[in-house]
Amino acid sequence: MANSKNNARVPKQNRGIESKEKIIKAATALFTEKGYHKTNAMEIAARAEIATGTFYSYFNNKKEVFAEIIERIFRNISENVLLNFELKTQDTPTNTYKEAHLLAHFLINRILSEYKVNSKLLKQILAMALLDKEIEKIRHKEEKKQIDLLVSFMHTYKEYIRISDFEAAAVLLLKCAEEMMHQIKFNSTGVEKERLIQQMEDIVLRYLLPES
Amino acid sequence: MANSKNNARVPKQNRGIESKEKIIKAATALFTEKGYHKTNAMEIAARAEIATGTFYSYFNNKKEVFAEIIERIFRNISENVLLNFELKTQDTPTNTYKEAHLLAHFLINRILSEYKVNSKLLKQILAMALLDKEIEKIRHKEEKKQIDLLVSFMHTYKEYIRISDFEAAAVLLLKCAEEMMHQIKFNSTGVEKERLIQQMEDIVLRYLLPES
Amino acid sequence: MANSKNNARVPKQNRGIESKEKIIKAATALFTEKGYHKTNAMEIAARAEIATGTFYSYFNNKKEVFAEIIERIFRNISENVLLNFELKTQDTPTNTYKEAHLLAHFLINRILSEYKVNSKLLKQILAMALLDKEIEKIRHKEEKKQIDLLVSFMHTYKEYIRISDFEAAAVLLLKCAEEMMHQIKFNSTGVEKERLIQQMEDIVLRYLLPES
Amino acid sequence: MANSKNNARVPKQNRGIESKEKIIKAATALFTEKGYHKTNAMEIAARAEIATGTFYSYFNNKKEVFAEIIERIFRNISENVLLNFELKTQDTPTNTYKEAHLLAHFLINRILSEYKVNSKLLKQILAMALLDKEIEKIRHKEEKKQIDLLVSFMHTYKEYIRISDFEAAAVLLLKCAEEMMHQIKFNSTGVEKERLIQQMEDIVLRYLLPES
DNA sequence: GATGAATGAGCATTCATTCAT
DNA sequence: GATGAATGAATGCTCATTCAT
Numbered sequence: 001m002a003n004s005k006n007n008a009r010v011p012k013q014n015r016g017i018e019s020k021e022k023i024i025k026a027a028t029a030l031f032t033e034k035g036y037h038k039t040n041a042m043e044i045a046a047r048a049e050i051a052t053g054t055f056y057s058y059f060n061n062k063k064e065v066f067a068e069i070i071e072r073i074f075r076n077i078s079e080n081v082l083l084n085f086e087l088k089t090q091d092t093p094t095n096t097y098k099e100a101h102l103l104a105h106f107l108i109n110r111i112l113s114e115y116k117v118n119s120k121l122l123k124q125i126l127a128m129a130l131l132d133k134e135i136e137k138i139r140h141k142e143e144k145k146q147i148d149l150l151v152s153f154m155h156t157y158k159e160y161i162r163i164s165d166f167e168a169a170a171v172l173l174l175k176c177a178e179e180m181m182h183q184i185k186f187n188s189t190g191v192e193k194e195r196l197i198q199q200m201e202d203i204v205l206r207y208l209l210p211e212s
Numbered sequence: 213m214a215n216s217k218n219n220a221r222v223p224k225q226n227r228g229i230e231s232k233e234k235i236i237k238a239a240t241a242l243f244t245e246k247g248y249h250k251t252n253a254m255e256i257a258a259r260a261e262i263a264t265g266t267f268y269s270y271f272n273n274k275k276e277v278f279a280e281i282i283e284r285i286f287r288n289i290s291e292n293v294l295l296n297f298e299l300k301t302q303d304t305p306t307n308t309y310k311e312a313h314l315l316a317h318f319l320i321n322r323i324l325s326e327y328k329v330n331s332k333l334l335k336q337i338l339a340m341a342l343l344d345k346e347i348e349k350i351r352h353k354e355e356k357k358q359i360d361l362l363v364s365f366m367h368t369y370k371e372y373i374r375i376s377d378f379e380a381a382a383v384l385l386l387k388c389a390e391e392m393m394h395q396i397k398f399n400s401t402g403v404e405k406e407r408l409i410q411q412m413e414d415i416v417l418r419y420l421l422p423e424s
Numbered sequence: 425m426a427n428s429k430n431n432a433r434v435p436k437q438n439r440g441i442e443s444k445e446k447i448i449k450a451a452t453a454l455f456t457e458k459g460y461h462k463t464n465a466m467e468i469a470a471r472a473e474i475a476t477g478t479f480y481s482y483f484n485n486k487k488e489v490f491a492e493i494i495e496r497i498f499r500n501i502s503e504n505v506l507l508n509f510e511l512k513t514q515d516t517p518t519n520t521y522k523e524a525h526l527l528a529h530f531l532i533n534r535i536l537s538e539y540k541v542n543s544k545l546l547k548q549i550l551a552m553a554l555l556d557k558e559i560e561k562i563r564h565k566e567e568k569k570q571i572d573l574l575v576s577f578m579h580t581y582k583e584y585i586r587i588s589d590f591e592a593a594a595v596l597l598l599k600c601a602e603e604m605m606h607q608i609k610f611n612s613t614g615v616e617k618e619r620l621i622q623q624m625e626d627i628v629l630r631y632l633l634p635e636s
Numbered sequence: 637m638a639n640s641k642n643n644a645r646v647p648k649q650n651r652g653i654e655s656k657e658k659i660i661k662a663a664t665a666l667f668t669e670k671g672y673h674k675t676n677a678m679e680i681a682a683r684a685e686i687a688t689g690t691f692y693s694y695f696n697n698k699k700e701v702f703a704e705i706i707e708r709i710f711r712n713i714s715e716n717v718l719l720n721f722e723l724k725t726q727d728t729p730t731n732t733y734k735e736a737h738l739l740a741h742f743l744i745n746r747i748l749s750e751y752k753v754n755s756k757l758l759k760q761i762l763a764m765a766l767l768d769k770e771i772e773k774i775r776h777k778e779e780k781k782q783i784d785l786l787v788s789f790m791h792t793y794k795e796y797i798r799i800s801d802f803e804a805a806a807v808l809l810l811k812c813a814e815e816m817m818h819q820i821k822f823n824s825t826g827v828e829k830e831r832l833i834q835q836m837e838d839i840v841l842r843y844l845l846p847e848s
Numbered sequence: 849g850a851t852g853a854a855t856g857a858g859c860a861t862t863c864a865t866t867c868a869t
Numbered sequence: 870g871a872t873g874a875a876t877g878a879a880t881g882c883t884c885a886t887t888c889a890t
Contacts, residue, residue: 037343040883040884041885041886042885050851052851052885053850053886053887054851054852056885056886056887057849061885062885124342124343126339130335130342131247131335165411167401167407169411171408172388172408172412175391176384178391188348189352189383191380196383196384198377199380199384202419203415203419252858252859252860253860253861254859254860262875263875264860264861265862265875269874269875272861273861443871461673464862464863465863465865466864466873469873474871474872475872476874477866477867477873478871481870486864547767548766551763552763554759554766555763560824567824568825587835589834591825592827592832595819595827595832596832596835596836596839599812599816599818600811603811603815607811613776613780613783615807619803620804620807622801623799624808626799627839631838651854651889651890676880676881678879678880678881687854687855688855689855689857690854693854697881697882698881
């Protein structure tokens with residue numbers, strides 16, 4: 001496991017890049033359909049229409065493919081978030097209320113739009129982040145980015161915000177928004193999406209905005 | 213899988229009850245130490261100092277032990293919560309502010325005290341609830357209980373509370389508190405426990421209490 | 425297997441006889457439903473509503489129960505056959521043709537009426553007689569009886585019969601009749617019962633009777 | 637059982653074909669020596685000098701090897717029978733008696749020559765055809781072929797034959813011949829081969845030929 | 849480089865049989 | 870005598886990984 005030889009090939013020719021892409025595509029499909037634990041390397045290779053041996057020239061094991069998949073997903077998300085953030089901050093803000101709303105919308109919509117990820121695959125990612133140190137690390141890196149972004153966002157509007165511990169606030173608000181999103185995606189409690197979003201907005205506004 | 217014979221032995225003699233307890237104790241230890249997936253039935257039996265066959269007379273497979281373990285944990289938690297709730301509501305409340313504080317403390321402390329569960333085992337439970345339908349069901353049942361309890365709590369103090377969608381509020385607040393607890397337990401972001409609790413309290417008070 | 429201790433208890437008290445009967449009844453049901461190989465001792469005991477240990481005080485293993493069951497079945501059959509035979513031979517025969525018909529009917533009806541045994545259990549018995557020496561021996565003993573009976577029957581009417589090798593004839597006719605019965609019971613070829621019986625009669629008459 | 641993954645490898649390289657043949661050879665030997673039920677997959681693999689896993693890449697379980705073995709045996713038999721049949725019918729027949737004799741010999745000799753199969757293996761096949769639906773199906777397919785062939789044979793000589801229900805006749809004659817063969821092979825009654833064959837011929841001739 | 853056959857340790861599960869109560 | 874819990878060897882099957890072609 002830990003002492004796996006680090007000899008996974010980095011493809012430089014087109015054929016190699018193609019094979020790697022085929023593996024990742026096949027693995028994503030299988031992890032989504034059957035879950036990470038019930039998928040095995042031979043199966044991924046078969047679905048990717050390559051030989052078992054070829055799989056092992058690109059990845060040392062199943063976990064590496066999974067890691068690569070979630071890194072790509074997170075990279076995608078981060079790019080979208082950054083884009084979103086820049087768009088929002090380009091607008092010249094005029095009043096407090098609008099700012100706060102922006103913030104709330106930022107949180108909610110970003111999270112919602114981010115996780116376009118297939119719900120089954122998302123469950124696999126969340127579970128693996130709990131079970132495996134390496135996957136956990138990848139997820140934490142991503143979360144750190146989001147927190148930093150939110151903290152810097154708060155800084156931009158700090159004069160309109162009633163709280164001061166931006167970091168703790170960012171952690172709680174992001175986690176709360178994320179959980180709201182899971183509730184909606186996994187639909188575990190049966191409370192409707194609209195009601196959750198409305199209350200989430202209310203929480204954010206009341207928490208961040210001073211008495212008007 | 214689905215067609216597992218429903219022939220798990222129900223111990224009638226003292227010896228049998230002892231064996232079952234030994235299995236659950238050993239399994240809990242191993243799931244905590246090595247995680248669910250890296251633990252196997254033979255190992256549990258060995259640790260419990262019983263034969264492999266004995267394991268399979270009490271449980272049809274590893275998952276059933278896991279299910280029994282978390283059901284016990286949740287039963288424990290529910291009992292504690294109920295106790296806590298009854299103690300709090302016996303006090304004769306005098307003013308709004310105190311009520312809200314009670315609510316906030318209720319949320320935070322309950323969650324904190326609840327999850328005395330070993331952090332590693334907790335991760336296993338959370339992960340399995342994402343990966344396995346049956347474990348998910350057990351967890352959802354528990355969450356439903358907690359939501360209902362919080363909703364009924366809000367009803368008791370409804371005249372002091374500014375919001376009206378108690379159900380959506382309960383879901384969000386519980387999830388947010390739970391996530392805060394996970395942040396503290398798993399210490400992923402490095403923000404200190406006290407700061408998180410303080411902000412959490414602030415969120416709850418601002419969200420629930422009207423302008424004073 | 426072979427060196428199993430011969431310590432199966434012979435029940436002398438009523439309770440013991442009852443238990444043994446319960447075991448045989450339960451085993452018969454299970455062998456019929458699930459087949460011999462998929463039935464196990466614990467299951468028989470459970471169905472008989474006795475303890476596993478009790479099973480082993482009456483029988484040394486599963487095969488012994490099976491042997492006892494088929495011995496009883498064969499004893500039953502033999503008694504019926506003998507009865508049938510005696511009834512037929514009491515009639516004072518008057519002409520050749522009638523005798524031959526009697527013989528044909530004897531063969532056909534006896535076989536048909538004999539094997540009232542459940543078709544699934546019959547398959548198990550036939551298979552076990554092929555797979556296991558001891559069961560084979562029990563079956564052969566039974567077949568020997570039937571052959572002897574048929575041979576003695578032929579002797580009684582020898583003046584009307586065109587053949588002389590009674591033993592070989594008995595073997596072939598019995599086997600042929602038995603197979604006809606299996607065809608009817610297991611319905612493998614789809615040829616109707618009546619057609620098979622008619623042709624069987626024809627075979628017997630032509631074979632045994634001289635030109636009239 | 638029923639939901640066995642249909643992933644038995646079809647060997648493409650020479651090495652693979654060799655392995656599959658080695659498995660079938662080893663399995664045939666073991667089924668013959670020890671019987672189907674007392675043989676297990678690991679043992680077959682060991683005898684074939686391959687790894688357990690290799691066994692399972694070519695067959696999903698023990699039964700599949702058995703099925704393949706008997707299918708090959710039956711294919712062989714069918715080819716021989718067809719050949720035999722064609723040779724016989726090429727001769728220009730001249731009289732009734734000779735035809736009937738041909739038929740009798742066809743039945744007897746074909747059955748005898750067919751079952752060159754090892755007697756122990758034959759017992760296993762017969763038993764499994766009684767115990768297992770899939771094996772039963774394979775055997776029935778083979779029997780159907782033989783019946784059809786015999787019926788068409790009777791048609792060719794229908795003017796010399798006294799009976800009209802060819803299908804029922806074919807079933808009974810084949811079954812009777814088969815049982816005779818088993819008597820000879822398994823030698824259960826002690827009646828000599830020659831006597832049985834002579835009576836069998838007599839049965840067939842009397843049954844099929846009209847009074848001359 | 850790619851292939852896919854082979855490996856074999858590893859794991860889940862069963863069940864005939866024993867034996868303490 | 871009866872009980873039923875305990876045993877543990879046996880077996881079916883999987884799959885990550887290697888390596889000859």
